[in-house]
Amino acid sequence: METMKAARFDTETTTMEVTDVPVPVPRPGEALVKVAACGICHSDLGLIEGYIPSPLPAVTPGHEATGHIAALGAPTPGWDEGDPVLMAAGRACGRCADCVRGHPMDDCLNPEIMAFHYDGAWAEYVVVPVAALVKLPREADLVNYAVLADAVSTPYAAITGTARLAAAESVGIWGLGGLGTHAVQIARMLGAAPIIALDPIEETRARALEVGADHAIDPRGEDTVRRIRELTDGRGLDVAIDGVARSATVPQANAALARHGRLVLMGVSPDPVELGREDVFALSGHRVLGHLGYTRRDLERLVRLVHHGRLDLSRSVSEVLPLDRVHDGVRHLAEHEGTPVRIVIRP
Template sequence: MTATMLAGRLNVDTARFALEEIPVPEPGHGEVRIRVRAAGVCLSDVHLVDGSLRPRFLEESTVTLGHEVAGEIDALGPGVPEDWKPGARVLLQAGERCGRCARCVRYTEPCLSTRTRGVDYDGGWAEYALATHHTLVSVPDELPLEQAAIVPDAVSTPWAALVSTADVRPAQPVGVWGVGGLGAHGIQLLRLIGAAPIVAVDPLESARARALDFGADAVFDPGDPELPRRVGAATGGRGLDAAFDFAGVPAVREQAAECLAPQGKLTLVGLTPEPLTITNGVRFSFAKQQVLGHYGSSPAHVEQLVELTRHRRLELSRSVSDTMPLSEAGAAVERLQRGGDTPIRLVLTP
């Protein structure tokens, strides 16, 4: 009899999410099977369920969700290097190179068609998950798997946006719009980089309090008509060298752009299908400002963050707002859809 497991499956054509019993997968060449111990629940998962975000490369109509995954190696397929052993604690990179484009054939540049775990192929909202061995990252014993699981995306996406896309430097004034899972870590990481001052903007009082707890120097309500002036005052009249939209809201982007300093950069991290509008295009061009798109992170960013936790430069115990059993994945999605308590990250524990 074929062994089965519980998995959170989404049919992207019908927008039906359900927990189903499916066969336990067998690892192929170069693959390992992971016994999933923790899997993060992200707003991107919610957007997949509600249909506002659709996979670009999914070859089937149904996929197991979950791109933030950690657990233990359960079984090895042929061709896996001897360094990897059953029982090893690992987290999984959130994506795979496509293996087909010219960049992948040369393997000298980043792939521009990266497949995302839990979006374009089966992810970790399941008791077991498959991963190619080169997407494994060892987890140090001192890092709980619930925290390790969220490093790919919840922590690595803002880290990559800060240090690579926007190239934030010490003592630069920076603004963060949206203090949810990505924004809270963005503030924490900006503090690590040495950005100053760090300004956080969120409509929820609880999120503004969180921003201060994570290291923001000033917090504001986006509904304040005096917000651009207040940001200017907080930065000594300079404005923001870098602003980050972690919310994925069109109005946020216009407001953030208005707060930029000359040659300032607005980086779009939160995802939305809505149009991007810069109201005062003349001012934007005259000031030589920039809008930068951002998505995900590279394997190196995840590895850097694991090292930072290993050496106690980065502490993630506040990042897991709650753990829930895999059987309550639907409830976790609904909790994020409702908003209100604005968790940093919910984590499923199969």
């Protein structure tokens, strides 16, 4: 094949169309992957809506992908054509001080993000670094496993790494879409208690209870912080995970923290946010921690957890669409149609 179908987003006109483009050619250290499935994420909406910019004039979105290796840029020990793979959505810049000194990819000072700095996987084929590949079991459901590469791995890294959640600590999770729903499952798997899920949509609150939350609250209520304190025996939350990072949710999550609690900003939004008076904030000992992404090692651990039945992805994919209906998928997510966890494209 010399050409393939791909969704191309023009960053100047902010328009996207599925069109024919050349099949990319992998260089040494890279693999050409035939895409089996790729999720639609809220950060893809950020690109399309303009508040998460790309430096490129045009780019193919999509960064939650699985597939099979179609070709290698050079013979690579441990990898063969036909291998089923999950793709980490990032690569080292190759130019920063840490890259020049030969540090691991996760130490890069200016990491490049798939679908923003280089083409993503809303396409029939995609080129990625071999270092970003994670091998999947031969029997893996490539549609379900695709969501690991952000919808599951980002909350996993936020909870285990940035928040350092310990068993029996209380956690509140704001926003119960793809990231938040999986954050509930991960917190449950790690032994958090209680788990309090917050979202204005009744259906997503019900879903959070089904996958492991102890309580589900509409955050628009005037007594939300008081209710959280009641549910945590007057202490407040040890950890708050804000998956939407809006001007209303960040101060609410901060106000619900216990002394020395940790607020992790996992979501991305264009909103300016305020945390309140500095003296009150400092006296409480609160920590506010930004979080982005995950490591390849996180993906490897999640693959094992799913493969051995510790993490259930059976309800993670709400809708599967062909590539030529990617616009419908974007609209369904933007409008919360059907309150999706993840919508997946199958090129």
